[in-house]
Amino acid sequence: MSDKIKIGVLLSGGGSNLQAIIDACVSGEILGDISFVGSDNPSAYGLSRAAKHHIPSFVVDYRTLIQDYKNNPEIFSLPEDFHLDTVRKKQTLFQRNAPGETVDFFLRSRALAEKRVLDHAKAHGFDLIILAGFMRKLTPYFIDGVNLDRNPPGIMNIHPALLPAFPGEDGYGDTFRYGCKIGGCTVHFVDYGEDSGPIIGQRTFPVSDRDTLEEIQARGLQLEWQLYPECIRLFAENRLRVETRTHDTGKGKPLSRTIVKIL
């Protein structure tokens, strides 16, 4: 790795986390430059933020692509390096009893989209890809296309809840609905499941019964803007390693634990 790492960003929406990371690169907190911003959503405001800072961007319009594939699958060729059986075996996004047709359509249509994202990303170059409000699940096809057995892994995500609580699309909403007394956000490496990868950092905040959902979201985002640059800084300093440790409990089955070690 050279002195400054190249950071690729994927997002779907407003991009306030992107802004925090741009600011941290500009101030020198992160020894890095953003090499691209990619989006699945052509009208994401994050694309305008990228343009303002002269960062190259691209769009892979997932919604249109998936619809077109559904209507006319015969006009598409799946990527040559996509192997449905392998990806199906590796993924933990769906439970084992999920309908096979649903899973296979999902994996094929995402491979079409993910190949396009990967091609753009590789053309711009990156040492790390960060998901900053990217509201699409990534399959093992994409993840293996980035990771190549790297430690630390090459994709990070920020999630608006204290994982492993409330994975999925609406972390702050779930925190609000469950009447939690504490909310939080988590930065983790991306693995083959949904929001299930090794945890790099977390922040918490108190929630009172008078708080509105908007207040919880605002409080959480403030913490995200601190936490994400901190975790990316550690990556840029080459200080993160994933380790799986096994503890002998003396009661038969050993306890296994995967941690992100900060060097």
Ligand code: GAR
């Ligand atoms: C953030 O709260 C982020 O944690 C969340 O989307 C928001 C994006 O905000 N991400 C997810 O829910 C991922 N599953 P931003 O576009 O202003 O950075």
